[in-house]
Amino acid sequence: MAKIQCNMISYTLQRTVDIDIILPTITIPQSRHQDVQPVHHVYPQPYPVLYLLHGYGNNHKQWCGYTNVELFAEERQIAVVMIAGENKFYMNHPQDLFYDFIEKELPEFITQTFPISSRQEDTYIAGLSMGGFGALYHGLTHPQHYHTVGAFSPALAKNDISIEEVTRKALELQEKLPDIYIACGDQDFLYEDDLAYVQLLENQKVEHTWISEPGYSHEWRFLERI
Incomplete structure (x- = not known):
């Protein structure tokens, strides 16, 4: 596995952005047993990407500090891209076009620089809390870009934007929505909102998976359970 810490200049944001990329490359056991199976750095096809x-209040570094994302990426042979999104809910702001950056420039940079796929069927987006809002917002407003959306203890509203309304508008356009994976502990302050949103998905027959665990609040330990 390779972990790449990258600081890129963004033409959308007109400043630098910190990104961590996980690539499931050669493992130590593979390098020690080349007599059984030769290894190399030539990739037969681009990796799927999350x-x-x-x-x-967090940044992109917390994923590797609090979860097993590196292990999961290696086991599942999927690249993972983590950006510093600050506290901006991954939306456009007057001086920071974060939404445009994620939808256009970030995948352009990633897929042109690393052995990573640009195909919809290989592209996933997920997030925690504010990031869960961002993942749903991006996945529902550009469903043609993503195979699956993952929302872990997601916030469902920010200012005048409601994920429920975004979902209804996407359904009115009769577009094929990405599969949705949503999870929340039953002691989380967002649990009732998330449960109500899951009911909307069920009523609208949107393909989804709902996971909850008793006794967990808005905490990192919940992610280790799911």
């Missing part, structure tokens, strides 16, 4: 969005 764009992973952090929560409010």
